[in-house]
Amino acid sequence: MYSIQQLAKLAGTTQRTLRYYDAIGLLVPLRDDNGYRRYAKHDVDRLQTVLFYRSLDFSLDAIKHLLEADSFDRAQTLEHQVTALREKAAYFDMLADTAETTLTSLKGGIPMKEKELFNGLSFDELKAHEAKHETEVQDRWGDSEAYHTSFERANQRSKDDWETLSQEQMNLVKPLVDLFRADVPIEDERVQAVVKTNHQFIHTNFYDCSLDMFSGLGHMYVMDERFTMFYDKYATGLAVYYNDAIQHYCIKNS
Template identity: 65%
Template sequence: MYSIQQLASLAGTTTRTLRHYDAIGLLVASRDVNGYRRYSSSDAERLQLILLYRTLDVPLDQIEELLDSTTFNRIDVLSGHIEALRQKAAYFAQLAETAEATLTSLKGGIPMDDKSLFNGLSYEEIQAHEAKHQDEVQERWGDSTAYKTAQERASTRSKEDWERINQMQLDLIAPLVDLFRSQVAIEDDRVQSIVKDNHLFIDTHFYDCSLDMFSGLGQMYVADERFTEFYDRFEPGLAAYYNEAIQYYCIANS
């Protein structure tokens, strides 16, 4: 059996998130004689699936319906996730290389020319990546409002627009790295201001990002090792720090 702290550490999430899942009936803990939450191996397996679904922006109420369905099969669900995640691995590995090279440059190492800043983020590369996964994206999110909004906004952008937006994304990471290195608490107004800016950035440039969806993005940063690696290339532990800051923001503003 796991305590709530042990399971949160094992899954790379927060105890606040587990308490929320317990409260809404998505991941209900048992209680010991002292009233403390306890989780079994089966609970850990269920949490893994919850976090996987959250990486795909599936709302919590729909996740509960899927997991509690009489036709639910864990093997089939995991098999469906594996191929999609593997297909994205190469793309995010390239983004990680770009982030690492950028950080080296910022630290006074090997200078990067302006074009190198956008390796994996250029208009042509993004277009190629999206085309490769268009069928998968359409199947999973084609009927969602977020997908339709993102598509409408993307259709009006030029190459210059995309590269400007991608540079904005990189610029949003830099102050978060500084605060993390200074061990500033996630509740600090400076951290929460950056999280708010990131939330607004997604909401403005991509799709109407609800707090529930934003929370899911944060979970993705620690649930998928490729996303974790991307942020941790800036500073080890940044992904977990950013996720906790996002979860705090979402709860505080709900």
């Protein structure tokens, strides 16, 4: 067991931070007979998970929702965090190289090529980085045939087609937001009807989405910060709620 002073020193954080995490229910330790906080091994593990998420710019509210989700799995979470942290490190290494090259050029009076000024900063490179990540996601959660089907359909669509699909997707999210805000249980037939409609939308417009793949997508909504942010911009905790609803749907229909 650790005291608050010992854990703060071990984790390189402050006692004030740990007290705040306790106050908001993010990291609640046991109390001894004198009322002092005592942190067990599972508290230490939870703090590590919290700090990893903080390093990936997750809000404390979003982290709390993720950790309290029925679908939370520490091993899966760590796998995703390793990938996300390595990608973030690689991206910032590229930016640091550009900054260092710029500094060397400035001090030495050697002009840089205009294109070199924006290594890692251009829209095309950001999109390429995102596309690489999307491919890895498809490789992990989907079979190759489904991925190629999605790729072929994507190439056949115009800008107007994508705008229409985007609007349709937003329209599908709205009823889910209303149900979430009304605290409707994920097992409720209204929630499950929305999940079914979303499943059919993916199946019709992107690829043959099996229940296993749909379950994988649900996990991705809470394991990948970009997907979490997409849903949580409508309501904090929506990504976790949607994932839990998807998992229930997949189990029920398997």
